Amino acid sequence: MKFAVIGGTGLIGSQVVGNLNAAGHRAVPHSKSTGVDVLSGQGLDEAVAGADVVVNLTNSPTFDEASLAFFQTSMDNLLAAAQKGGVGHFVVLSIVGADQVPEMDYYRAKVLQEELLAAGPIPYSIVRATQFMEFMDAVMTWTADGDTVRLPATPIQPIAAKDVAAAVAEVAAGAPLSGIRNIAGPEVFALDELGRITLSHKGDKRTVVTDPAAGMFAVIKGDVLTDKDAHLAPTRYTDWLS
Numbered sequence: 001m002k003f004a005v006i007g008g009t010g011l012i013g014s015q016v017v018g019n020l021n022a023a024g025h026r027a028v029p030h031s032k033s034t035g036v037d038v039l040s041g042q043g044l045d046e047a048v049a050g051a052d053v054v055v056n057l058t059n060s061p062t063f064d065e066a067s068l069a070f071f072q073t074s075m076d077n078l079l080a081a082a083q084k085g086g087v088g089h090f091v092v093l094s095i096v097g098a099d100q101v102p103e104m105d106y107y108r109a110k111v112l113q114e115e116l117l118a119a120g121p122i123p124y125s126i127v128r129a130t131q132f133m134e135f136m137d138a139v140m141t142w143t144a145d146g147d148t149v150r151l152p153a154t155p156i157q158p159i160a161a162k163d164v165a166a167a168v169a170e171v172a173a174g175a176p177l178s179g180i181r182n183i184a185g186p187e188v189f190a191l192d193e194l195g196r197i198t199l200s201h202k203g204d205k206r207t208v209v210t211d212p213a214a215g216m217f218a219v220i221k222g223d224v225l226t227d228k229d230a231h232l233a234p235t236r237y238t239d240w241l242s
Helices: 013-022 044-048 066-084 105-119 133-142 161-173 191-202 237-241
Strands: 002-006 026-030 053-056 089-095 124-129 148-151 180-184 207-210
Touching: 002 013, 002 044, 013 026, 013 161, 044 066, 053 066, 053 161, 066 089, 066 105, 089 105, 089 161, 105 124, 124 161, 133 148, 133 191, 148 191, 161 180, 191 207, 191 237
Parallel strands: 002 026, 002 053, 053 089, 089 124, 124 180, 148 207
Antiparallel strands: none
16 A cells, blocks of 8 residues: 655654555655645655555644644645655554643644534544654753752653654555554653652652643643543553653
8 A cells, every 4th residue: 555644754644654655655745855745745646645544643743822823724635746646545644632621722623623524524533542652852841940840740651753643654554544542651640740750760869849830741630531431552651651
């Protein structure tokens, strides 16, 4: 099969391309660096021409309200190009619990992306993943102040990027789901606890202070970012740290 992987040079996309090619398919990465612009439409028709499957792994450059316009425009352009090119399956990567957090602009934007795909003309699959293990350092920088890192006790279920890429490649190579598959890491942590585990492993002497008002995840209510019934990935957080 031929796959057009849009956003195929990033953290997840590059691994999806590698997994699909290793399985004997032909997966081609596309991004701004290869001359494809999902906002202007430049290069899109050529990128998806002849593809059996489009995998859209592009991401908004911001997490604020502007992300809504990014996903609206990019999906309109991609769906039009894919329909013109006769694509038979369109896959996007989204976030577990995104529809449960309307307070966050970026999560509302990801739900909009899902809705545009589901309402579009092409058979589709949505893979929703929990929070990436690779993002933990960035999460801690948002609320770091000197020797202290403030984090809420929000429950999260971290998943390794390599496991996300494997799941996306598997779904993309299969029949369209016409729905959503949730994937998650094998363990649930409170975010503040995960911060302490991370700092301890790195030998970082900073202290994590539990602060229910700290950072982006402070608006999350309950355990909506976790899913014990999801397809569970194998990589445990402490193993990933090692």
